Amino acid sequence: MTHERTREIYDRALSVLPGGVNSAVRAAPQPYPLFARKGDGGHVVDADGNRYVDWIQGLGPLLYGHDLPEPVTAAVQKRVAEGPVFGMPTELEVEHAEFVTRHVPSVEMIRFVNSGTEATVSAVRLARAVTERNKVVVMQGGYHGAQESTLVEGDADHPKPSTHGIPQSFAKHTLPVPFNDAEAAKDVFEEHGDDIAGVLVEPVQANSGIAYPVDGYHETLADLCEEYGSLLVWDEVITGFRVGGLGCAQSKFDIDPDVTTFGKIIGGGFPVGAIGGKTEYVEQFTPSGDVFQAGTFSGHPAAMAAGLEGLKYAAEHDVYDHVNDLGRRLREGLSEIVAERAPEYTVVGTDSIFKVAFTRADAPPQDDCCANGCRQDPECARFGACPKRGTDAARMETDRYARLFRPAMRDDGVLVSQNQYEANFVSYAHTEEDVERTLDAYREHL
Known part of the structure; x- marks a missing residue:
């Protein structure tokens, strides 16, 4: 070779x-x-x-x-032939959103973006706006995209940027805790609960060696978020439409997050991301709400066609x-x-x-x-x-x-x-x- x-x-x-x-x-x-x-x-x-x-x-x-299956390839080619991008909405975006909201238990409304990183950036901004709080809890060793709020290491008492280029003044608002440690999660809420906007967690830590959740761990995080009025944000960029089938990992683990971030399979191999969740939260994105979020290529026709037709094919085959x-x-x-x-x-x-x-x-x-x-x-x-x-x-x-x-x-x-x-x-x-x-x-x- x-x-x-x-x-x-x-x-x-x-x-x-x-x-x-x-x-x-x-x-x-x-x-x-x-x-x-x-x-x-x-x-x-x-x-x-x-x-x-x-x-x-x-x-x-x-x-x-x-x-790609023939129906997926045909749909993508058709969309590309009709024009690469419009700066206008298309019916295809609506159809894709309707499919996702029918199949993912917690998702009532969705905003398509361009990457998993963009999805988690927007989810953090949304959680802070909804709760009017600053701090976010993340899992040590987890990955939520290349963004300032989650490229943080250390622990809740001594958070620090995990890369050059992020000010310590940003990192102080991030509280890293060990995944699968329910007591650590309880402790951080007891100390900071009134200022915690949300918890970002992968159902399965799949970007750091694959760590499966200990029985009851996700239920503990959900209970803490409900008790303290924080948003539970599930990062399903990797697990979405791969673990748990069309219902995603939240259906496998029977958890009802407030907000879910998506990427990868939801775009069928094309650049994509999405933020889905309860209507009361997701509709706070502009223009229906006051949380700014926008993107030239969001809802790109090729990505929407690949994602929707790919998921429809999965629904109809083995x-x-x-x-x-x-x-x-x-x-x-x-x-x-x-x-x-x-x-x-x-x-x-x-x-x-x-x-x-x-x-x-x-x-x-x-x-x-x-x-x-x-x-x-x-x-x-x-x-x-x-x-x-x-x-x-x-x-x-x-x-x-x-x-x-x-x-x-x-x-x-x-x-x-x-x-x-x-x-x-x-x-x-x-x-x-x-x-x-x-x-x-x-x-x-x-």
Whole structure:
């Protein structure tokens, strides 16, 4: 397998793009990133013509893989042919909004934007405006887009920006707490509850090694928000329309958030984001309310067509049965391989998301109760050592994954996530053969 063309392109890219990329995580693969030439179903072909089983799937938006179903492709082509963008509303935006509000339990009204980051930025602004408060609670190690209010680390007593360029005066309004720690959440509300505008939380921390919620944790956050008059904001940018099917993760976990942010699948692989929720809150966006929110490309016809037709196709076919079944096969197969080859590691994931977390556990392998991915089950022998929150990913064998394991998988024709933080995603285009080939590669290289 040669990578000469990729290396040449990367050499050129380093001269004109910071780090040679347009999104930081793309530069993570060692010794340099592959450059994609085209996709083909559940596979991708790089600039050198090498073909791989692709579990990155665009970092999550590709429910159907790289080949969209014919109705989706036709709808996108039709919209593009009619004009790229209008600066005017279209009926398609209304149809997409109607579909989402019919299927997602908490969403009564929705505003489409251009990215998951834009969605969470707008959600924070909305929560502050609705409550007339300043502080937001976030989960340590979580990710809610490249925005000032959530690029914060530390704890509730000592928050600080996690990147240069954000003033400490911004970070002081953000209260980081550990995911899955109900007592920490209660403590921060007891101290700051009267000034907490909202809580931002992923149903499953899926951008930091995949941490499943401990039983009762989300109910605790919901109860605290109700008691103190704060907004519960669920970040379903990753989990939306992937975990829990058309009802999203909130239907899987039976939680009724005030506001939900979306991205990725809701746009069918095109740039998109959305903020949905209770009418009393979402209608406070301009022009019906006083919370400013706008965007030239919001509700872009191509993204609306891809998102709506993609979700309609899922509603009429066995899409979720297929991807969730393959996800289960991968996790169960990986659990067997890990128990034999690397018992200190932990298999995580749910529905069509999976990963092997390179944990350093001094504990027995996962029990059968967690063979389909860690479920934070106290009865599991691995419970005390399994990843509980996003910050746990930093203590994993990140260098071994990046420098040894992932390059070996790549050379074996299997692409897995760029680092120990990102998840792997199953698409409708993946097959049982892809699963078996991938399990063989894990068995060989773990």
